[in-house]
Amino acid sequence: MQTFKRELAAAIAAVADVPPETLEGLFSSPPDRSLGDLALPCFPLAKLRKTAPPQIAAELAEADLGVPWVKEVRATGPYLNFRFDRGRFSTAALAELRAAGEEYGRSETGRERTVVIDYSSPNIAKHLAVHHLRSTMLGQAMANLFRAAGYRVVGVNHLGDWGTSFGKLLCAMEHFGEAEGLTARPLAERDDPIATLNSLYTRFHAEMETRPELEEEAREWFRRLETGDPLARARWREIRDLSLARFQRLYDRLGVSFDEVIGESAFEERMGTVVEELEASGLLEESEDAQVVSVGEDVPPFLVRKKDGTTLYGTRDLAAVQQRWETWHFDRCLYVVDAGQGLHFRQLFTVVEKLGWPCADRLEHSAFGVMRMPVDGGWAKGRTRDGRVVLLEEVLDHAVECARRAMEEKGAEVDDPEATAEAVGVGAVIFSDMKARRGKDVNFDLDKIVSFEGETGPYLQYTHVRFCGILRKAAGYSVSEATGQHLDGEADLALLQEVLLFPEVVARAAEEAEPSIVGQYLLGLASSFNAYYAQHRVLDDDPAARGRTTDRLALVDRLRVTFRNGLRWLGIAPLERM
Numbered sequence: 001m002q003t004f005k006r007e008l009a010a011a012i013a014a015v016a017d018v019p020p021e022t023l024e025g026l027f028s029s030p031p032d033r034s035l036g037d038l039a040l041p042c043f044p045l046a047k048l049r050k051t052a053p054p055q056i057a058a059e060l061a062e063a064d065l066g067v068p069w070v071k072e073v074r075a076t077g078p079y080l081n082f083r084f085d086r087g088r089f090s091t092a093a094l095a096e097l098r099a100a101g102e103e104y105g106r107s108e109t110g111r112e113r114t115v116v117i118d119y120s121s122p123n124i125a126k127h128l129a130v131h132h133l134r135s136t137m138l139g140q141a142m143a144n145l146f147r148a149a150g151y152r153v154v155g156v157n158h159l160g161d162w163g164t165s166f167g168k169l170l171c172a173m174e175h176f177g178e179a180e181g182l183t184a185r186p187l188a189e190r191d192d193p194i195a196t197l198n199s200l201y202t203r204f205h206a207e208m209e210t211r212p213e214l215e216e217e218a219r220e221w222f223r224r225l226e227t228g229d230p231l232a233r234a235r236w237r238e239i240r241d242l243s244l245a246r247f248q249r250l251y252d253r254l255g256v257s258f259d260e261v262i263g264e265s266a267f268e269e270r271m272g273t274v275v276e277e278l279e280a281s282g283l284l285e286e287s288e289d290a291q292v293v294s295v296g297e298d299v300p301p302f303l304v305r306k307k308d309g310t311t312l313y314g315t316r317d318l319a320a321v322q323q324r325w326e327t328w329h330f331d332r333c334l335y336v337v338d339a340g341q342g343l344h345f346r347q348l349f350t351v352v353e354k355l356g357w358p359c360a361d362r363l364e365h366s367a368f369g370v371m372r373m374p375v376d377g378g379w380a381k382g383r384t385r386d387g388r389v390v391l392l393e394e395v396l397d398h399a400v401e402c403a404r405r406a407m408e409e410k411g412a413e414v415d416d417p418e419a420t421a422e423a424v425g426v427g428a429v430i431f432s433d434m435k436a437r438r439g440k441d442v443n444f445d446l447d448k449i450v451s452f453e454g455e456t457g458p459y460l461q462y463t464h465v466r467f468c469g470i471l472r473k474a475a476g477y478s479v480s481e482a483t484g485q486h487l488d489g490e491a492d493l494a495l496l497q498e499v500l501l502f503p504e505v506v507a508r509a510a511e512e513a514e515p516s517i518v519g520q521y522l523l524g525l526a527s528s529f530n531a532y533y534a535q536h537r538v539l540d541d542d543p544a545a546r547g548r549t550t551d552r553l554a555l556v557d558r559l560r561v562t563f564r565n566g567l568r569w570l571g572i573a574p575l576e577r578m
């Protein structure tokens with residue numbers, strides 16, 4: 001609708017003698033179509049012109065706007081209501097929708113602006129658990145949406161590959177590697193090397209109960225790692241490579257990619273300079289057993305360095321801010337990280353501000369809520385009944401299995417049932433994460449998620465399939481012959497206007513880093529279409545209705561493209577059959 005609103009805003013602005021930009025964002029739908037097809041509240045105009053809103057509305061209603069697709073302008077209290085010349089409006093609208101082709105939904109909103117998005121960013125030597133899904137998929141969707149809105153996007157996977165826990169792991173390999181059979185079957189030869197690393201880690205903690213000296217040994221191993229000891233480095237590198245390979249399997253399955261994969265380990269050198277800068281600006285304070293920066297009365301201080309000289313997660317994040325700023329000069333840098341790390345980011349951003357770095361107000365924590373798993377009839381945070389973390393791979397496999405069963409029951413006819421079940425199952429899991437605003441906690445209810453009914457991923461995929469089906473059945477028509485002039489009924493126009501909102505919706509979802517805005521829009525559009533389809537015939541064989549049928553098919557085709565791109569950008573495969 002942007003083009004139309006802009007055209008109308010310019011015409012009104014010229015008559016009312018105000019800047020057009022003040023009007024563009026004000027248009028809304030009238031509460032009732034009998035009032036008109038578009039409305040403009042006159043309050044802001046009245047303020048600029050220092051007159052009462054009803055008066056300015058009445059004045060403007062008399063003026064000749066010279067907009068060809070506006071047939072009538074009427075003042076209703078403080079509102080101006082516009083009635084369209086529907087044939088003309090629909091013709092222009094359809095032409096615009098078609099001009100965008102298969103890329104419909106993209107815009108230039110973010111032109112020349114750069115957004116860095118830090119997402120997924122798991123710790124190595126661990127499996128991706130189902131809660132990693134949130135950061136990974138929300139971040140990927142944000143990256144897609146920002147790109148669609150014309151931004152330059154840098155997606156960063158900031159791997160947790162450094163820190164004292166790796167000292168523990170190396171120490172455990174040294175002591176218990178033999179017992180875990182690592183000599184007979186090294187990590188690289190195992191199906192699931194991460195599982196082996198996990199059990200080494202667990203074992204280390206169990207043994208530490210009776211052998212407290214292990215703690216100091218582990219610290220020594222981390223020091224060796226930090227100072228570049230070849231053995232420590234080689235083992236660490238192997239762990240890192242194996243973990244990445246394992247992550248990649250899931251990233252491929254989920255359609256996730258990054259522009260930069262960089263570990264916390266990469267910031268060793270830069271951390272030194274950052275700590276010096278903190279020192280030089282007098283921000284560094286000695287606390288009992290650490291060096292810290294105070295960040296405010298009611299917030300605990302930001303830890304920079306422990307007494308033994310080792311640096312921390314936060315210090316590495318501080319160095320990463322500097323590297324990102326120097327490399328990309330971003331307009332925004334988003335951290336797609338769970339709300340539980342809110343304090344960390346508050347501290348980090350305050351330190352950046354205290355350092356006077358110019359990017360301080362460009363950093364944002366795009367927080368998300370917890371994902372809870374069903375346990376004993378209730379919900380618990382990310383763990384099963386026996387306290388095990390739920391692995392993402394297991395959940396995806398299970399969802400795909402459910403999708404396969406549902407398709408069999410429905411007797412779906414598709415060329416490649418395996419690939420379709422995979423797309424439906426994975427899409428279902430992804431959409432469950434895009435449905436509600438990201439700040440909310442979600443209950444991960446697999447049965448509901450994979451259902452073809454209700455507000456689910458499969459339901460949206462199925463809606464896209466229906467559009468494709470209708471268009472396949474209409475072989476005797478050519479949507480390129482549509483003029484749009486027959487889309488003049490109230491329902492046609494309402495649906496057309498809803499489709500016209502898509503590029504604005506995408507831009508707003510990007511701007512607010514909120515993929516659920518697109519998710520909710522698609523749900524709304526699906527239900528509008530279903531209501532429309534129940535009452536209006538799209539494919540009418542009557543030769544006299546050929547023009548209208550062609551126009552309606554063209555509208556269905558634009559709905560198809562809207563769903564195709566909306567689903568794609570959320571990370572869900574738009575299937576043609578299922």
Ligand code: ARG
Pocket residue numbers: 118121122123158159160317320335337
């Ligand atoms: N590796 C961290 C974790 O698993 C998340 C890192 C988020 N990104 C960042 N720049 N701190 O909790």
